[in-house]
Amino acid sequence: MLTFSGFPNNIGYELSKMGCEDMPAITGDEYLRRVNALKSDVWYDGQKITGKISEHPAFAGMIKSQAALYDLQHQKKNMTFKCEKTGEDVGVSYLIPRSKEDLQKRRDMIQEWASFNGGLMGRSPDYMNTVLASFAASLEVLKGEKKTFPKKLKSFYEYARENDLSFTHTFISPQSNRSKLSVLDEEVTNARIIDKRDEGLVIRGAKLLATQGGITDEIIVYSTPGTAEDDQSYLFSIPSDTNGLKFVCRRSFAHCNTPLSSRFDEMDTVVLFDDVIVPWERVFIYENIRAVASLYQDGxxxxxxxxxxxxxxxxxxxxxxxxxxxxxxxxxxxxxxxxxxxxxxxxxxxxxxxxxxxxxxxxxxxxxxxxxxxxxxxxxxxxxxxxxxxxxxxxxxxxxxxxxxxxxxxxxxxxxxxxxxxxxxxxxxxxxxxxxxxxxxxxxxxxxxxxxxxxxxxxxxxxxxxxxxxxxxxxxxxxxxxxxxxxxxxx
Ligand SMILES: Cc1cc2nc3c(=O)[nH]c(=O)nc-3n(C[C@H](O)[C@H](O)[C@H](O)COP(=O)(O)OP(=O)(O)OC[C@H]3O[C@@H](n4cnc5c(N)ncnc54)[C@H](O)[C@@H]3O)c2cc1C
Known part of the structure; x- marks a missing residue:
C-alpha cells in the first residue's frame, strides 16, 4: 500500500485504493477511475447510488465535462507548471503566484477551463485548488495559535497538488435559524465536534451544502466566521468515502437534449456527518475560532x-x-x-x-x-x-x-x-x-x-x-x- 509520505501508514490516504500513484496533472480517465473507485455514500431520490457514479443519469453528463477539463490540462499550453518539489508537471490552479506573470498564468488557465463550459461550472476543480493554495500561502496567520497545524496543512496542499486531487467543500451551517439569537438554540444541526479520540475528531451533524458532493476525491470542511462557536470550529479534509459521511442530492436538472444542463449540472448535496472520524493528520484547525477566522479574513x-x-x-x-x-x-x-x-x-x-x-x-x-x-x-x-x-x-x-x-x-x-x-x-x-x-x-x-x-x-x-x-x-x-x-x- 502506497501512502503519502506526509502521513503515517495507518491513517494516511491510500493512493493505491484510488488507483493513483504519483499522478501529477491527471487526465479525465484518471479522474473517472478515482471517483468511481471511491463508492462514496451518495443518496439520490431515496436510494443510495450503488453502481458507477459516472454512469448515473444525474451525474453522467457533468462528470464527463469535468473529465474533459482534466484532459485539457494535457491538450492546451500553459495548463501545468513544474512542481518545485518533484519536478513534475502539476496543475496551474495549484500555483502560488510569486509574480504578476504567475497570476496572469493562473487567469489564463482558469479562463481556458471556463471557456469549455461558458463559465457555468462554478465549482470546476480550479475553485477549490485555489482555496487550498491560498491556505498554504497563508500559514503565517496561524503562528502561535493553539490547536492549529500549519505544517500538516502545507504537506496536505503539496499532496493534493502532486496527485491532482479534486475537492468539494462545505463551509456553511444548515439554514434552520438565522436569527442573531440562534446561538441559544438547544437543538444544534450544524456538524460539530462530539468527541476527541486517539484516532481523531468525531463529527456529528449536517452542513448546508456541497456542490459536486460525492464526485470528488475529498471534501474540505470549514467553519467560516459566524458559523460556529469557538469550541465547535474546525478546518479539515477527508476522503469523500469516509465512513459515516453522506451526500444527499437535490433533484437532477440534467435533462436529455438540453444543451447546457445535460452537460454542466453540478449537483448540490446536503452533507451529513454520522459520527465521522477525522484522523488527526487531516485536522488543520480545531476549537479555535480566532484561527479559523484569521485564515479566512487575514490570509x-x-x-x-x-x-x-x-x-x-x-x-x-x-x-x-x-x-x-x-x-x-x-x-x-x-x-x-x-x-x-x-x-x-x-x-x-x-x-x-x-x-x-x-x-x-x-x-x-x-x-x-x-x-x-x-x-x-x-x-x-x-x-x-x-x-x-x-x-x-x-x-x-x-x-x-x-x-x-x-x-x-x-x-x-x-x-x-x-x-x-x-x-x-x-x-x-x-x-x-x-x-x-x-x-x-x-x-x-x-x-x-x-x-x-x-x-x-x-x-x-x-x-x-x-x-x-x-x-x-x-x-x-x-x-x-x-x-x-x-x-x-x-x-
Ligand atoms: C447554488 C448554490 C451552490 C452553493 N454551493 C456551496 C458549496 O459548494 N459549498 C458551500 O459551503 N456553500 C455553498 N453554497 C452556500 C452559500 O455559501 C450560501 O448560500 C451563502 O453563504 C448564503 O447563505 P444561506 O444560503 O444560508 O442564506 P442565509 O444566510 O440563510 O440568508 C437568507 C436570507 O436572510 C438574510 N440574512 C441571513 N442572515 C443575515 C444576517 N446576519 N444579516 C443580514 N441578512 C441576513 C440574507 O441576506 C438572505 O436574504 C451554495 C449556494 C448556492 C445557492
Whole structure:
C-alpha cells in the first residue's frame, strides 16, 4: 500500500485504493477511475447510488465535462507548471503566484477551463485548488495559535497538488435559524465536534451544502466566521468515502437534449456527518475560532479565491452577451434603441468586470513571504456587482427572446413529418427554424430552465449573500483619501 509520505501508514490516504500513484496533472480517465473507485455514500431520490457514479443519469453528463477539463490540462499550453518539489508537471490552479506573470498564468488557465463550459461550472476543480493554495500561502496567520497545524496543512496542499486531487467543500451551517439569537438554540444541526479520540475528531451533524458532493476525491470542511462557536470550529479534509459521511442530492436538472444542463449540472448535496472520524493528520484547525477566522479574513483566501471567481465570471458574462447578440441577429431586432440600450448595459457590465480583474492584477503586491497577492478591492467590487448584473443579464435574454424562449419544438419534432413545416414557420431572419430553435433552446436553458434558475441563484449567493458581501466591500475599502480630499476642500 502506497501512502503519502506526509502521513503515517495507518491513517494516511491510500493512493493505491484510488488507483493513483504519483499522478501529477491527471487526465479525465484518471479522474473517472478515482471517483468511481471511491463508492462514496451518495443518496439520490431515496436510494443510495450503488453502481458507477459516472454512469448515473444525474451525474453522467457533468462528470464527463469535468473529465474533459482534466484532459485539457494535457491538450492546451500553459495548463501545468513544474512542481518545485518533484519536478513534475502539476496543475496551474495549484500555483502560488510569486509574480504578476504567475497570476496572469493562473487567469489564463482558469479562463481556458471556463471557456469549455461558458463559465457555468462554478465549482470546476480550479475553485477549490485555489482555496487550498491560498491556505498554504497563508500559514503565517496561524503562528502561535493553539490547536492549529500549519505544517500538516502545507504537506496536505503539496499532496493534493502532486496527485491532482479534486475537492468539494462545505463551509456553511444548515439554514434552520438565522436569527442573531440562534446561538441559544438547544437543538444544534450544524456538524460539530462530539468527541476527541486517539484516532481523531468525531463529527456529528449536517452542513448546508456541497456542490459536486460525492464526485470528488475529498471534501474540505470549514467553519467560516459566524458559523460556529469557538469550541465547535474546525478546518479539515477527508476522503469523500469516509465512513459515516453522506451526500444527499437535490433533484437532477440534467435533462436529455438540453444543451447546457445535460452537460454542466453540478449537483448540490446536503452533507451529513454520522459520527465521522477525522484522523488527526487531516485536522488543520480545531476549537479555535480566532484561527479559523484569521485564515479566512487575514490570509490570502479572499484575494486568491476572488481572482479565480472573477476570471471565470468574465467568461460567463461574455457567454451571456454572445447569446444576447445571437438572438438579436436571429430575429433582426438590432435597429431598436431599447435593444441597443440593453446590449450597452451588458457590454458595460462585461467591460467593467474585465477592467476590475486587470486592475486587481496590476495593483497587486508582493508580500513579505514573496507571494504576489491581487488587490482584493476591485475583485470584491466585481463579485458583489455580479450578484445583480448576472440576474439582469438573464432578464435581458428573456426580454430580447420573448416568445422565442418557449416556442421550442423538440429535435424529434423536426425529424418527424412536421419537420419541413416547422423549419419554415419557425425560421429566423436568415436562418431556418431548426437553427433558430437550437439557439433559443440554449437561451432558455441558460436563463429559464431549472438549470438556468439555479445558475442565477448560484451567482447571487455562492460567495455569501449580497447584503453581507456589500458590508465586506465597505469594511475593506479605505475611504481615507476621499475624506482627505473633502477636508482640503473645506479648508
Ligand atoms: C447554488 C448554490 C451552490 C452553493 N454551493 C456551496 C458549496 O459548494 N459549498 C458551500 O459551503 N456553500 C455553498 N453554497 C452556500 C452559500 O455559501 C450560501 O448560500 C451563502 O453563504 C448564503 O447563505 P444561506 O444560503 O444560508 O442564506 P442565509 O444566510 O440563510 O440568508 C437568507 C436570507 O436572510 C438574510 N440574512 C441571513 N442572515 C443575515 C444576517 N446576519 N444579516 C443580514 N441578512 C441576513 C440574507 O441576506 C438572505 O436574504 C451554495 C449556494 C448556492 C445557492
Amino acid at each position: 490570502k483566501f479572499i484575494p486568491f479565491t476572488l481572482h479565480q471567481i472573477v476570471s471565470r465570471q468574465v467568461i460567463k458574462a461574455e457567454f451571456a452577451l454572445g447569446v444576447a447578440q445571437s438572438i438579436i441577429e436571429m430575429i433582426n431586432i438590432d435597429e431598436y434603441e431599447h435593444v441597443q440600450g440593453k446590449m450597452a448595459e451588458m457590454i458595460r457590465g462585461v467591460e467593467s468586470i474585465k477592467a476590475l480583474l486587470f486592475k486587481a492584477e496590476g495593483t497587486g503586491k508582493l508580500d513579505q513571504s514573496g507571494v504576489y497577492i491581487p488587490d482584493p478591492i476591485p475583485l470584491y467590487v466585481a463579485v458583489n456587482e455580479f450578484q445583480s448584473f448576472y440576474p439582469r443579464c438573464m432578464e435581458i435574454l428573456q426580454q430580447l427572446g420573448a416568445s422565442g424562449m418557449v416556442t421550442l419544438p423538440s429535435e424529434r419534432d423536426f425529424s418527424s413529418e412536421l419537420g419541413e413545416d416547422l423549419t419554415f414557420y419557425l425560421k429566423g431572419y436568415e436562418k431556418g427554424g431548426k437553427e433558430k430553435v437550437e439557439l433559443f433552446r440554449l437561451a432558455w436553458d441558460l436563463s429559464m430552465s431549472e438549470f438556468g434558475s439555479r445558475q442565477t441563484l448560484y451567482e447571487r449567493f455562492f460567495f455569501g449573500d449580497p447584503v453581507r458581501l456589500a458590508h465586506a466591500v465597505y469594511r475593506a475599502y479605505s475611504t481615507d483619501s476621499a475624506v482627505r480630499r473633502v477636508k482640503r476642500f473645506l479648508k
